[in-house]
Amino acid sequence: MSWTKLGDEWCQMTALEDLSHADRWHYLCLIQFCSRTDKRDGIMRGVDARRQSDHADPASALANLAAADLLAIEPGDRYRLVRIESDDHLPSDATRKRTEGNKLRQQRKRAHDKGDHSLCREDSPCHASVTRDVGTGRDGTGRDKSTNSKLVTPTSTWPVVHISNAPVCEVCLMPMQNTSLTVCATDDEAHNDARMRSAS
Known part of the structure; x- marks a missing residue:
């Protein structure tokens, strides 16, 4: 999930003062579009720039945003959000990396809690407990050990196998x-x- 950062003073920006509510809304939708699609340079196609909100006249909204120096008109029917390049609205690379790391850690934890250790790191304690050296001959019965004594079946109750x-x-x-x-x-x-x- 992407997110957009807006300072507490965003609504009081001088550049927004002469814009209508609908133009401001369209501007916010353009910022969110760049955030959602990871357009860190703020450049988008004209068709995308026009359809990001329910503005009655998106072409005039783009012209008004360009006049307020919030949007630059680029060659080839492209537009560029000016302030997005300076990380005013998109999370920094460090924040994105931290978010991805947190997401991976949560994914590992959920899998680990369900008994799936395929995502666990090689140096995690759960790998040490399931990795066995088959060649030593000292690995025990091979039955899973559990910390819950109610789940451990005593060996005296195992069925006896008679060899014919x-x-x-x-x-x-x-x-x-x-x-x-x-x-x-x-x-x-x-x-x-x-x-x-x-x-x-």
């Missing part, structure tokens, strides 16, 4: 009774292909 010594099918890994076969009796393409390979 019976042979298993090389395709579907189901236990088999016949130890002389490598593929179970299931009739499908994968099993039939495995039987063909073992027969050859």
Whole structure:
């Protein structure tokens, strides 16, 4: 979102004294247009300069603004806001950079709070807690740790897995009774292909 800065004395500017309310409104709309579209040089096309407000006669408004030295008429049906170049109305580069930085920080924080750490900085503590050295063998069970004890499932409640010594099918890994076969009796393409390979 862009914004426009106006000093407290803006309405009392000497240049605005002889302008009608409608001309002043059109002038403010031109300033806002440059702010919204990031036209830091204040230059805009004639069509844009004429349609920025609901002024009944925008061409006369532009002529009046030019006569008040608030607007310069440029070649090729272009207009330039004179005072916008000196950062009178647009935020400075430092302010824009700070605003963008704040926006990025808020975006990171919202993602982080939802558990998405893809936007977090590399040196943030959350990266250290999820990065693991797989080669050490000392990384624990691999279950997520939580500071909330109600969410942690004790290991005593984990299901016990019994490992069978019976042979298993090389395709579907189901236990088999016949130890002389490598593929179970299931009739499908994968099993039939495995039987063909073992027969050859």
